Amino acid sequence: MSNGVNLKELSQRLNLSQTTVSRALNGYPEVSEETRRRVSEMAEKLGYAPNSQARRLATGRAMAIGHVIPRSIHEMMNPIFLEFIAGAGETYSNHGYDMIISVVDDDHEEDAYRQISSRKKADGVIIHGPANDEHRHKLLKELKLPFVVHGRIPGAESETSWIDMNNRRAFERATNLLLDLGHTRIALLNGLEHMDFARRRRKGFEEALAARGLAPDPELMRCADMTEPYGCDSAMEMLRRDTPPTAFLVSSMISAIGVARAVGQCGLRTGKDVSIITHDDALSFLPNSGEVPIFTCTRSSVRYAGQKAAELLLNMIANPAAEPTSLHLDAELIIGQSTGPAPA
Amino acid sequence: MSNGVNLKELSQRLNLSQTTVSRALNGYPEVSEETRRRVSEMAEKLGYAPNSQARRLATGRAMAIGHVIPRSIHEMMNPIFLEFIAGAGETYSNHGYDMIISVVDDDHEEDAYRQISSRKKADGVIIHGPANDEHRHKLLKELKLPFVVHGRIPGAESETSWIDMNNRRAFERATNLLLDLGHTRIALLNGLEHMDFARRRRKGFEEALAARGLAPDPELMRCADMTEPYGCDSAMEMLRRDTPPTAFLVSSMISAIGVARAVGQCGLRTGKDVSIITHDDALSFLPNSGEVPIFTCTRSSVRYAGQKAAELLLNMIANPAAEPTSLHLDAELIIGQSTGPAPA
DNA sequence: GGCGAAATCCAAAGCGGTTTGGATGACCGG
DNA sequence: CCGGTCATCCAAACCGCTTTGGATTTCGCC
Numbered sequence: 124m125s126n127g128v129n130l131k132e133l134s135q136r137l138n139l140s141q142t143t144v145s146r147a148l149n150g151y152p153e154v155s156e157e158t159r160r161r162v163s164e165m166a167e168k169l170g171y172a173p174n175s176q177a178r179r180l181a182t183g184r185a186m187a188i189g190h191v192i193p194r195s196i197h198e199m200m201n202p203i204f205l206e207f208i209a210g211a212g213e214t215y216s217n218h219g220y221d222m223i224i225s226v227v228d229d230d231h232e233e234d235a236y237r238q239i240s241s242r243k244k245a246d247g248v249i250i251h252g253p254a255n256d257e258h259r260h261k262l263l264k265e266l267k268l269p270f271v272v273h274g275r276i277p278g279a280e281s282e283t284s285w286i287d288m289n290n291r292r293a294f295e296r297a298t299n300l301l302l303d304l305g306h307t308r309i310a311l312l313n314g315l316e317h318m319d320f321a322r323r324r325r326k327g328f329e330e331a332l333a334a335r336g337l338a339p340d341p342e343l344m345r346c347a348d349m350t351e352p353y354g355c356d357s358a359m360e361m362l363r364r365d366t367p368p369t370a371f372l373v374s375s376m377i378s379a380i381g382v383a384r385a386v387g388q389c390g391l392r393t394g395k396d397v398s399i400i401t402h403d404d405a406l407s408f409l410p411n412s413g414e415v416p417i418f419t420c421t422r423s424s425v426r427y428a429g430q431k432a433a434e435l436l437l438n439m440i441a442n443p444a445a446e447p448t449s450l451h452l453d454a455e456l457i458i459g460q461s462t463g464p465a466p467a
Numbered sequence: 468m469s470n471g472v473n474l475k476e477l478s479q480r481l482n483l484s485q486t487t488v489s490r491a492l493n494g495y496p497e498v499s500e501e502t503r504r505r506v507s508e509m510a511e512k513l514g515y516a517p518n519s520q521a522r523r524l525a526t527g528r529a530m531a532i533g534h535v536i537p538r539s540i541h542e543m544m545n546p547i548f549l550e551f552i553a554g555a556g557e558t559y560s561n562h563g564y565d566m567i568i569s570v571v572d573d574d575h576e577e578d579a580y581r582q583i584s585s586r587k588k589a590d591g592v593i594i595h596g597p598a599n600d601e602h603r604h605k606l607l608k609e610l611k612l613p614f615v616v617h618g619r620i621p622g623a624e625s626e627t628s629w630i631d632m633n634n635r636r637a638f639e640r641a642t643n644l645l646l647d648l649g650h651t652r653i654a655l656l657n658g659l660e661h662m663d664f665a666r667r668r669r670k671g672f673e674e675a676l677a678a679r680g681l682a683p684d685p686e687l688m689r690c691a692d693m694t695e696p697y698g699c700d701s702a703m704e705m706l707r708r709d710t711p712p713t714a715f716l717v718s719s720m721i722s723a724i725g726v727a728r729a730v731g732q733c734g735l736r737t738g739k740d741v742s743i744i745t746h747d748d749a750l751s752f753l754p755n756s757g758e759v760p761i762f763t764c765t766r767s768s769v770r771y772a773g774q775k776a777a778e779l780l781l782n783m784i785a786n787p788a789a790e791p792t793s794l795h796l797d798a799e800l801i802i803g804q805s806t807g808p809a810p811a
Numbered sequence: 812g813g814c815g816a817a818a819t820c821c822a823a824a825g826c827g828g829t830t831t832g833g834a835t836g837a838c839c840g841g
Numbered sequence: 842c843c844g845g846t847c848a849t850c851c852a853a854a855c856c857g858c859t860t861t862g863g864a865t866t867t868c869g870c871c
Contacts, residue, residue, distance in 0.1 A: 129857060140821045145859060153819065172585035176523040177857035180826050185520065187567070194553075201752040205549040209538075212570030221588065223531070223565045226556030241471075241516035244565065350752055351724065352761070377752060380695065380724055387731030408545040408694055408721060417696070473827060484851045489829060497849065521827035524856050 128169040137165055148173075187221040188436060189245035191235040194228060202377070203404050203425050204251060207273060210429025211249065218437055220246075233262060240266040247436045249273060253319045269443070271436040273428065274319050284439060286432045286450040290320050293421040293454035294327030294372065297400045300419070300456065301370045302335055305465035306398060310343040310361055310368040312354060312378055321346060321374065324402075328372060343368050354381025355388075362389045362397070369465045370398040376409045379418055383461070399461040402454070416459035423454040472513040481509055492517075531565040532780060533589035535579040538572060546721070547748050547769050548595060551617060554773025555593065562781055564590075577606060584610040591780045593617060597663045613787070615780040617772065618663050628783060630776045630794040634664050637765040637798035638671030638716065641744045644763070644800065645714045646679055649809035650742060654687040654705055654712040656698060656722055665690060665718065668746070672716060687712050698725025699732075706733045706741070713809045714742040720753045723762055727805070743805040746798070760803035767798040 134144040139162070147154045147162035154162075165171075179185055190208065208222070215222045223245060227235045236259070239245050247269035250259050257276045260283055272285035301309050311328050314321040325346075329339050343361060347353045354373060361368055362385060373379040379401035386397045393399055403411050403420035405427075411418050431450055439445065478488045483506070491498045491506035498506075509515075523529055534552065552566070559566045567589060571579045580603070583589045591613035594603050601620045604627055616629035645653050655672050658665040669690075673683050687705060691697045698717060705712055706729060717723040723745035730741045737743055747755050747764035749771075755762050775794055783789065 130859095131857075141858080142822080142860080143820055146820090149859085155819065158819080170585060172582065173859095174524070174857050175586040175588050176520050176529065177826090178859075179520040180518070180524050180828085181857080181859040183826070194557075201549060201750070202546050205545060208568070209570055212568060213538075216570055221567045222569070223567050224552070224556060225566070226553055226560055238516065241514060242519040244519050348752070350754055352754055352757070380728070384724070384727060384731070387728070406545070408692070410694055410696055413696070474829095475827075485828080486830080486852080487850055490850090493829085499849065502849080517829095518827050521856090522829075524858085525827080525829040527856070 128171045129174065130171070133162075133166060133169060133171045136169070137162060183243075185243055185246050186219060187223050187245045188215055188433070189223050189225065189239045189248040190251065191225045191227060191232060191239070191248065192251060193232045194226065202406050202408070203375075206404060206406050206425045207251070207429035207432070209407075210424075210426035210431075211433040212429075214430050214433035214437070220437065232259075236262055236266065236268065240268050246440050247271070249432055249436060250276075253277075254317050255319055255322060256317075257319070269436065269439045271432050271439070273432055275449075277319055280449070282447060284435055284447040284449060286428055286435060286452070287320075288423040288428070288452045288454055290323035291327035291330070293402065293423070293456070294324040295331045296327075296454075296456050297372055297402075297421050298328050298331035300462065301372065301398060301400060302331065302337075304370075304398065304462060306370040307337060307465070308340070308343065308366060308368045309370045309372060310358070311339070311345070312357055312371060312373045312382065313344065313346040314349050314374040316346040324374060349375035349378045351377050351381040351384075354378030355385045356381075358382040358385035359388065362386070362391070368397075370462075371400070373399060373401040376401050376403050376406065376411060376418065376420075379461075383418075394461045394463045396466055398463055398465070401461075403457075411459070416457055417461065419459040419462040420457050421454040422457050423452055428452065472515045474515070474517065477506075477510060477513060477515045480513065481506060527587075529587055529590050530563060531567050531589045532559055532777070533567050533569065533583045533592040534595065535569045535571060535576060535583070535592065536595060537576045538570065546750050546752070547719075550748065550750050550770045551595070551773035551776070553751075554768075554770035554775075555777040556773075558774050558777035558781070564781065576603075580606055580610065580612065584612050590784050591615075593776055593780060594620075597621075598661050599663055599666060600661075601663070613780065613783045615776050615783070617776055621663055624793070626791060628779055628791040628793060630772055630779060630796070631664075632767040632772070632796045632798055634667035635671035635674070637746065637767070637800070638668040639675045640671075640800050641716055641746075641765050642672050642675035644806070645716065645742060645744065646675065646681075648714075648742065648806060650714040651681060651809070652684070652687065652710065652712040653714045653716055654702070655683070655689070656701055656715060656717045656726065657688065657690040658693050658718040660690040668718060693719035693722045695721050695725040695728075698722030699729045700725075702726040702729035703732065706730070706735070712741075714806075715744070717743060717745040720745055720747050720750065720755060720762065720764075723805075727762075738805045738807045740810055742807055742809075745805075747801075755803065760801060761805065763803040763806040764801050765798040766801055767796055772796065 130141050130144060134141045143154055144162050147159045212222050225235050250270055250272045253272055253274040253276045255277060260276055260279055263270045272283055275285050275287045276283055313325055316322050332339050345357050371382050373382055379399055382399055383393050386393045391397050400419045403422040405422055405424040411420060474485050478485045487498055488506050491503045556566050569579050594614055594616045597616055597618040597620045599621060604620055604623055607614045616627055619629050619631045620627055657669055660666050676683050689701050715726050717726055723743055726743055727737050730737045735741050744763045747766040749766055749768040755764060
């Protein structure tokens, strides 16, 4: 109950050595069941819990995973990042690991990793939002700091552990759905294309078009931070063209909401006059469920990805010799209210 | 450069004692400038950084702040929480503190705090989302774990340190604005009212009405998690009444976006037929700025609150004897496109 | 009865820092 | 020239745990 007992005191109360008490509590076999019971009871009674710093020092393991987020990335990935964190956090808790998050200036990102390594702050890290010209993995390998990538690093797929959604395929399927509905003027509101995921999505879009002999219209393709106004302003501008798009493929629910707003403001109806498909990360505060979801979407739970990424990383740490492993998740294509046949 | 040097090795390379090296690096006065320089140079050269576990053990300070988030709260406060964290994280980084986040099952929240205390995982914690019948602060006092509340604990305002926005006043002012514009049927889409902030907002709303001799219509008041569909569905249902509201006061941008969607779907125009005021936490992925913001709002940066909360907490830790201090922030009332005179 | 194996338990050495309580030597005024 | 003060630096204790390398006892079995 009352806190503040340490191992020494506890062992004295029990007339046992620290060794035995430690072993009893940590489940080692060389202690009798009777003793183990006595120890557990007394520990419970005195409210003993091992000081984590001391344990970490003694074992040499930090029992913590680091997430470093440069401000810019952070701003960009905001809600998705949180959801991922929530998933990863669950896994960490279940395995007795702590999650430590460092918010750093963009130009101090490398420092942050170096510190984690040299000061032994964490046993591993997760790389968020890999870019097209990614470099963090090289640093981490040099530092011998285990890591898992959320997303993929172009050109380093086989030498790194990662978890990613099949972005290309998701957007290919979404595009095909729109094509099947008769849409030919399809706009793409993508995330920032210096990010790997956005580039893949674009590729999926373009390939689907190409397969039907269509060329993407550069005027109808944008990329930016996935905010609500981005969706609204872009859509508004496009819908006012002489030959407006009849469908939008959007990279995020938030921007899709913006698109829907623009559609409304133009006096058009979503799902009738204009179709929208969005990617849905299954963010908990932006539910897109119900009998018929508001938005037709490609859906992949980023929280789940977080859980899995954490598992991957903890495995790597427990088993350093293992080969890199990866997880490729497929998004579901879910039909909602925001799509319909292209207007005649 | 290469990492892996410890204090002992470093001191041997320098022909100095560990004491002196430690003191040199930590800025103690009893070491000559010449020596300090030599030490710094060698430390830099060998890439020495003190093992944080060892340092923590020796100093008895965890150099970390804990944030425990039960899943339910987490889901509820999602994006706001992240923004707060981002702000706090900046402050922590600047002061050499780590931020550790524990995602726990709702019924393990107390355990989490006890562990932080008994295992000395953090030097302090932040309480998120205080409820009307709050109890966490009692536990923390018992554990002698310094804490700061984001929000206020009813009845414990003077005995705890907190940072809060003036929720009551913000919603009073917002309501007055609507009343001045001639609206009398005003709907309130509040957050969950078992939370302190929501209760205060409701109070502000009701007091403003009462001051003009108006009684709130229970049919036009709701509270729930602040999701987009919540806003849309509630507004849709209300707008279909015989005597629909002409204005909405909404607790979050996300729900306000839902309201706007409903307005559109009913063939009405936001800012003309129906007015909307929302509270705007200044979330980075939901910008509501521009020359004329989309939504008229009461705005208060939750990221800023996070920074300040962290500062408060670090001060408390540095100066344990100090009295509890608090910060009361006022929201700005900003006129955007979503409000106009009540229709005749 | 004696002997090796198995079962228990323990003293002490780390882990890598910080900090206390001097030691050493230089410098200075009387 | 000498005691006293400063300025520097150091050896060793300590933080609280884990873990190595025995020591001791118990026990089965020939």
